[in-house]
Amino acid sequence: MTTINDIAKMANVSRTTVSRVLNNNGYVSEEVRKRIVKIVEETGYIPSLSAKSLRTKKSGVIGVILPRINTETASRVVSGINEVVAKENFQILLTDTELDRSKEIEYIKLLQSRHVDGIILLATNINNKLISTIKDANLPFISLGQDLPDVTSIVYDDYHAAADLTNMLVNHGHKKIAFIGVKEDDPSVGQLRKKGYLDTLSKYELPIVESWIQTGDFSIESGYESMKNIIKDNRQLPTAVFAVTDSMAIGAMEYLREQGFKIPNDMAVAGIGASTLSKHVTPSLTTVDYFNKEAGEKTARLLIDQIKKKKEKEKYIQNYRLIKGDSV
């Protein structure tokens, strides 16, 4: 492999000078510069970023920790991150916890050892060990999706989105509204979206029926099963169901269709996420667009700002938009 020393020898200069033309800093005479550039091109010399990084303590790499890469939300976010980051000549080092929490911590340390310049975590939970690991890492760090204490966080407005959606159902005349949520160890999706639902029911003094409140696991199948549970007790059927993710809403729709329910006449359905699926399923699903890609872009921009100059830790709330489909 050719190194900076080889180039220096070939150009009859010191490697200091070569370094200067490579990085475009410091004074170098036009003549020498040209000579070096020519040799670099001829040899196809590629500088070693490991060496550079060891020396400068900067890697030009941003670590991203995902709960699962192959979900639409994650890939939209990564796409947004990448777009911003690539423009600034950073690359993404990708890690996927596959929903294993201990890996979040493991990967933070790993990314640290790789000297990434900053980390973006698509968080799914909050715990003390996580917080302290982040603090110890002492790196530019942003949490997307959960509000982590003492960490710059960008969150979706889960409470209001869920409340707005429930409200929309009420405005369409529904008084019996079922709910498909996820476990509450996920503060954003599990707790806030549920609270938005419950508070809205209370506000209108609507019935909160235990068997109408089910817990899924984000998957289409769990939406299907949850819907089955809601319907099981057919002495009291709801007229609408709100699932906290599109996937679960789609699963619910499928069960309803199988059982001969007409959507939205026999049962209205709503989800969250604005998935491609929500748009192309029949009837189209009423949902909430969280602008995941934009959220990724914003996160990346904030992280890069933080890398370039230390900033205060801040909290941001991402906006959202209701999309009225034919399922309501």
Add this chain to the structure above:
Amino acid sequence: MTTINDIAKMANVSRTTVSRVLNNNGYVSEEVRKRIVKIVEETGYIPSLSAKSLRTKKSGVIGVILPRINTETASRVVSGINEVVAKENFQILLTDTELDRSKEIEYIKLLQSRHVDGIILLATNINNKLISTIKDANLPFISLGQDLPDVTSIVYDDYHAAADLTNMLVNHGHKKIAFIGVKEDDPSVGQLRKKGYLDTLSKYELPIVESWIQTGDFSIESGYESMKNIIKDNRQLPTAVFAVTDSMAIGAMEYLREQGFKIPNDMAVAGIGASTLSKHVTPSLTTVDYFNKEAGEKTARLLIDQIKKKKEKEKYIQNYRLIKGDSV
């Protein structure tokens, strides 16, 4: 930051010894080992992988070059790659060309400068500059999706998948079959899938009608527009349409639905990709499953084999499966 020197001092040994316990190689007395391990834990010392990589010429990082991250195919593949690679303690450095070809070459060089141990390219085209850049990089390298000369390649069986699908349409009594393809500078999707279609028509001596052969750009919208073009000349309507991707097939279905066509009675539709959408759209779409995630896993395994011991360049063909939906 604590370094190996700090640990050595604290443990009253040389850094050589610390390195030995960290990497678990060479002889170290039990007593010394324990002392060092304890100090490492107490200090939370994290070794610098940049330094290690500079010295050992291995980074533990695999570069992945994608045409677009936020497509279902890409995210499935990456998920498969990651699963295999993470188990072997490699990480993924992700780059996204956003369909800009010159970036494929740029990113190969970039990944090289970052000393990745190997590269996986989800290729979309073939050109000499690309081939020569790969050769010059002289790294373990695998192309997924296109058969690149002199490069280990894993390809989907585009020709036979397209032929089988067309064949299925013929078996369902269709004699007038339209086609929505993509540009032919993509050898796999643009050429092979089209050839599978055309050859099957020829085999059965079915009419090849120019206006029935449209070219889209992978998007749902382009499927919609292509279908519109096919229908425009309503003196001669086909009875079936085969789109080379699910997205374009979905777009076609949407236009058909708008125009009052019943699927599959007035028009049968088929795609390729086994997208989530294909399963949940109504009617469900007849398609081909390419097992993208498995392809990713296989690619990763091959690359790791290649990294661990130099191997011959080889060619692999990924298997596939027809999925008969209600759209045919």
Add this chain to the structure above:
DNA sequence: CTGAAAGCGCTTACAG
């Protein structure tokens, strides 16, 4: 405008 020298944090023959 240019170069010699130190140093980033590791690993690895080599010697004992």
Add this chain to the structure above:
DNA sequence: CTGAAAGCGCTTACAG
């Protein structure tokens, strides 16, 4: 079983 020394390929004060 352990350590001193060299070296991976860069950058950066410092000096001239």
